[in-house]
Amino acid sequence: MPDIFLSYVREDKDQAQRLAQALERQGWCVFWDRSSIHIGEALDEVIENAIAQCRCMIVGWSRLANKSDWVWGEANTGRERRILLPLKFEAVEPPIVFRRIRTEDFCNWRGEEASSEFQALCKSVRRLLGEPAQFSPPAADLAKAVETSPPLIQANRLVTEPEMIVIPAGSFAMGGDQYDNEKPIHTVTFAKPFKLGKYPVTFDEYDVFAEQTGLAKPDDEGLGRGRRPVINASWQDAITYAAWLRETTGQPYRLPSEAEWEYACRAGSRGEFFWGDDASLAKHYAWFDQNAASITHEVGLKRANPFGLHDMAGNVWEWLQDGWLEYYQGAPNDGSAWIGGDGALRMLRGGSWFNKPDNLRSAYRSAGTAGFRSGLIGFRLAQDLP
Structure with a gap:
């Protein structure tokens, strides 16, 4: 059974190996080298068991480790169990x-x-584990895996x-x-591409x-979680999630502007809906009052629009960056978010499982206060491109 689980990315393996070997010379058993896992063993099971058995979790932060889902998941387990000892392998926060x-x-x-840093680490390890047993560890049998390759399961959500x-x-x-709040129809030009979420979050x-x-x-109001769109997330919740x-x-990551949303939703169409003007076709593209059975549905089950985006109509309303603007007079023409208007109200687009086909139109607009939460409202994210 390992005393210490060492989490790192493969690019930091040399530093991890030095650290593991130094800790083993102190008498602790360190789980760190996946190459010693025997043929036929399930890698994720071995790692999961080692995490469950260890009493000390050391994570080596670096530029690449900071971006690794696996290191994040392992470190979060250590934090939750109050056994995490974080180190900097590179000069990054x-x-x-x-x-x-x-x-x-x-x-x-x-x-x-x-060195002072290694002695400080050993002191912290002793606080968790006590004094190590005096033994000479068999190298291959005691070195076990975490080079952060496969995902951790269930307990470590990544x-x-x-x-x-x-x-x-x-x-x-x-x-x-x-409606008056959809006027005047005006030209918006995007000088460069951007990214938009294929599905709501x-x-x-x-x-x-x-x-x-x-x-x-x-x-989730009993509607279900998993791949269903998140609901009861306010505009402020969405902003906080994007920042995290x-x-x-x-x-x-950020929320899209209202202009970005409508441009991406229409995907070249000038019809009432992105599929044209025939509301009877909505059943193929959207979850709404006539087919949703009063619940949200997993994202991506309906047909995508021409840009490959799903659930742009129905399922859940989507929060946008912009404050409420009653008319488009004076709105930006470059696709950026409207930062004037009523800042207490934030734009919503797309309609939901509760709404009628009129609310699914590409031009239809609504709004809510920044702290408002509802079982009808979610969001999707956008990204700038260089």
Whole structure:
């Protein structure tokens, strides 16, 4: 049974090996080298068992480790069990959710066991494990795997980035003529492409964020979680999730602007809906009051629009960056978010499982207060491109 589980990325293997060997010379059993797992053993089971059995979790943070779902998952388990001892293998700040835990600087450590940083680490290990037994560890049998390759299962929920679709640069006529707040129809031009989530953010994705930050999970109202779109997330919740995902992955996640959303939804169409003007075809593309059975549904079950985006109509309303603008007079023409207007109200688009076909129209607009939560409302994310 290992005393210590060492988590790192393969690019930091040399530093991890020096550390594991130094700890083993102190008398502790360290689980670190997956190459010693025997042929026929299930790698994920071996790693899961080692994590369950260890009484000390050491993580080596570096630029690449900060972006690794596997290191994040393993470190989060150590944090939850209060056995995490974080180190810096490179001069980078740990991910934001781990910064409240003191991290020892091992950037310049080259295996010196008399060094202050290694002695400080050993002191912390002893606090968790007590004095090591005096033995000479059999190298292959005691060195066991964590080079952060396969995903950890269930207990270690890992960050999953939303699947993104590149939306090409171009121009379109934004707005409609059925309601005053859709007017005037005006031209918006996108000088460069951007990315938009292929699906709304799901409970699977959002629940990891809640688990890793300690925030409350949204109520699913008995409709189901998993790959269903997250609901009961306010505009502020969506902004916080996007900021956490930016910090976690290094990718520029954010909420889309209203212009980006309508441009991506229409995907070149000028009809009432992205599939044309025939509302009777909505059943092929959207979950709404006539076919949803009063519940949300897993994302991606209905046909995509021409850009490959699913659930742009129905299932859940989607929060956008913009404040409420009663008319389009003076709205930006470059696709950016409207930062004026009523900042207390934030834009919603797309309609939901509860709504009639009129609310699924590409130009239809609604809004809610930034703190409002509802079983009808979710969101999807966007990204800037260089």
